[in-house]
Amino acid sequence: MSFSRRDALHILVSGAVSTAVFTFFKVSGAKAVPRPPGALIEAEFLKYCTRCYQCIDVCPTNALVPAGITDGIPNFGTPVLDWKKCIFCMECIRTCPTGAIKKISRDDIKIGNAVINRTTCLTWSGQSKCDICYDACRYDAITLENEIYPVVLDDLCTGCNVCERRCPTDPKSIVVNYEKVKRFLPPDKRVAMRLEDQTGKRHGEEDFKSWFVERIKKLGRSYGVMKEEEEEE
Ligand code: SF4
Numbered sequence: 263m264s265f266s267r268r269d270a271l272h273i274l275v276s277g278a279v280s281t282a283v284f285t286f287f288k289v290s291g292a293k294a295v296p297r298p299p300g301a302l303i304e305a306e307f308l309k310y311c312t313r314c315y316q317c318i319d320v321c322p323t324n325a326l327v328p329a330g331i332t333d334g335i336p337n338f339g340t341p342v343l344d345w346k347k348c349i350f351c352m353e354c355i356r357t358c359p360t361g362a363i364k365k366i367s368r369d370d371i372k373i374g375n376a377v378i379n380r381t382t383c384l385t386w387s388g389q390s391k392c393d394i395c396y397d398a399c400r401y402d403a404i405t406l407e408n409e410i411y412p413v414v415l416d417d418l419c420t421g422c423n424v425c426e427r428r429c430p431t432d433p434k435s436i437v438v439n440y441e442k443v444k445r446f447l448p449p450d451k452r453v454a455m456r457l458e459d460q461t462g463k464r465h466g467e468e469d470f471k472s473w474f475v476e477r478i479k480k481l482g483r484s485y486g487v488m489k490e491e492e493e494e495e
């Protein structure tokens with residue numbers, strides 16, 4: 263059996279294209295993106311999430327946006343969290359119809375840990391007596407050492423970011439570090455889905471076309487290619 267130069271070229275080009283495609287999928291599958299509070303461990307999250315966009319639609323602060331193609335094929339269309347915008351309102355947790363976001367309580371959320379910079383903190387640096395972060399924390403995750411100096415209790419801190427938002431210094435003297443994220447195991451039984459949950463279509467919406475148009479507008483706004491006023495037209 264002999265190869266012509268044309269056959270050899272064909273094999274070479276096919277090999278190069280296959281390698282490029284394989285590498286692309288492998289790399290694209292490896293990208294880790296931040297998930298909503300309550301999200302299952304990543305491999306399970308990707309299995310359970312149907313890209314219905316209901317969590318994205320319900321989020322009041324636009325903390326969730328759909329992953330784009332540059333986030334990798336497996337992630338495409340799944341919700342990506344902007345940590346700083348999340349207010350722990352629980353709406354995405356309540357809304358997710360598939361169990362990809364687990365029905366946990368607010369106290370079970372953990373997306374990070376607050377860290378105090380003692381050099382700039384008003385109290386620690388001796389500039390003035392401040393306990394704003396202590397008062398702001400609803401999880402009792404800040405204690406006052408010697409009844410004066412704020413200290414974060416890592417086990418109780420959820421990463422809710424309220425202390426950071428309230429801290430009066432610029433730059434902030436208490437900042438949430440988003441490395442210790444708690445993820446969850448899937449439920450024992452998979453949730454049976456209704457058709458409207460699979461498509462993201464809600465009760466009361468007239469037809470698939472209007473749902474789809476709304477979806478495109480939302481995507482356009484998320485990625486900055488459509489302005490609010492264009493959306494209203
Ligand atoms: S908890 Fe609320 S603010 Fe945070 S991602 Fe979910 S819907 Fe958005």
Ligand code: SF4
Binds near residue numbers: 402
């Ligand atoms: S991030 Fe939230 S839970 Fe953690 S210390 Fe700050 S206010 Fe408390």
Ligand code: SF4
Binds near residue numbers: 412435
């Ligand atoms: S709010 Fe900021 S300045 Fe005030 S005690 Fe907390 S970390 Fe220090």
